[in-house]
Amino acid sequence: MIQATLHQLRVFQTVASHGSFTKAAEELFITQPTVSSQMKQLTQTVGMPLFEQIGKQLHLTDVGRELLATCQEVFEQLDRFEMIVADIKGTKQGRLRLAVVTTAKYFVPRILGYFCQEHPLVDVALEVTNHQNITRRMWENQDDLYILSQPPEDILLCNEYLMDNPLVLVANKNHPLAGKRNIPIKSLNNEAFIMREKGSGTRQAVQQLFGKHKVAVKVRLELGSNEAIKQAIAGGLGISVLSEHTLYSQELELTTLDVKGFPIQRKWYVSYLEGKQLSVVAQAFLEYLHEHTQKNGVTSRLAS
Incomplete structure (x- = not known):
């Protein structure tokens, strides 16, 4: 595996994410033959198939799944290293991966905007989806931070209160x-x-x-x-x-409507996987999020 290049691993990770050589080529701005060539070379280096074709769908083999987990760890460590170097230089830069439930889109993008104005070198990947998909993303460790009202109980998480969500x-x-x-x-x-x-x-x-x-x-x-x-x-x-x-x-x-039992009292939480080492950028945004919600609040009540 020492012969495998970071570029090959990045191409492999992208193919695995999309389940498609074509979509991976589009995302990486390279040709499909280049993707095929890189995957052929990587497969030869590993010595075992990484993908299997079932009908029109591309699936990871057991070895492919293990390599994907390794790739995620490698690129997370490299991203963390870049952020640490930037932090030492006195700047905040790197990638922030954030997933939020649909309702959180009414306040999270605004806070993100303020944060990015202060840290213009930060690149943000924001996923807005429902609770069910958030849970799946947690199991797959796809993001740094999650904002939701009801953190799942079957996943080991660190949950920090943000504010009320009636x-x-x-x-x-x-x-x-x-x-x-x-x-x-x-x-x-x-x-x-x-x-x-x-x-x-x-x-x-x-x-x-x-x-x-x-x-x-x-x-x-x-x-x-x-x-x-x-x-x-x-x-x-x-x-x-x-x-x-x-x-x-x-x-x-x-x-x-003033109906007994309403409002249903819920809270907003920011969550991350227990044991996960937050990047410099993720930690900075976490602190900014707490500071902003405590100081400003975001509720806009509809008069009844």
Whole structure:
């Protein structure tokens, strides 16, 4: 393996990530024949196949999976070394890999923007996805930091509190329950409801609350976008539960309902794998994140 080049390992890692020579070539700005040639040379160096073709799908062999894990460790160590050198020089530079749940996109990019203004040499890879995919990314150790409301309990994590994340019940301002106070949660029975997609942490929290109180709503729509849900509510298609962070005071067609059991009290956490050695850049952003949320806050409450 000492004959393998870092370039070959980078090409291999990219092919493994996409499961495709063509997509790897596009990402690396090289030709597909070059990718094929590099993989042929690396396979000869290892002495065993790294990929197997099943139908049209490219899969890693057992040896390929071991090499991929090794590549990740190698490039993480090299990235860390570059960041340490930059830190010694008095600058912050390197790559920050961040994954956040969908609702966090309402405040994380803004904080990232402020951070990158102070540290312009930092390169950010931001993945915005649902809770289910965040969990998968944690198992695969794909990112430095994760921002979510409900850290999985079956993964060893360090979870640090950021701020509160109340989930509120949102309706069209002309809804029959709008303006009423202390509405019994049973009043939601048979209400037309807009639910987040399966795998959403918000959906899980709503289902737990409704299950506890034996509330049965009529799910009219399932949507994976908070903005699409707000448009559906404004259009009179039903009510829904959203993070307060997704709401803005200028959304005059919407209102929050004062139903018992709401808001659902949740919190935002920043998490990273237990035992993971954070890079200089990741540690700097972690500290910046705490400082920013404690000092400024990001909540924008919708008037009911």
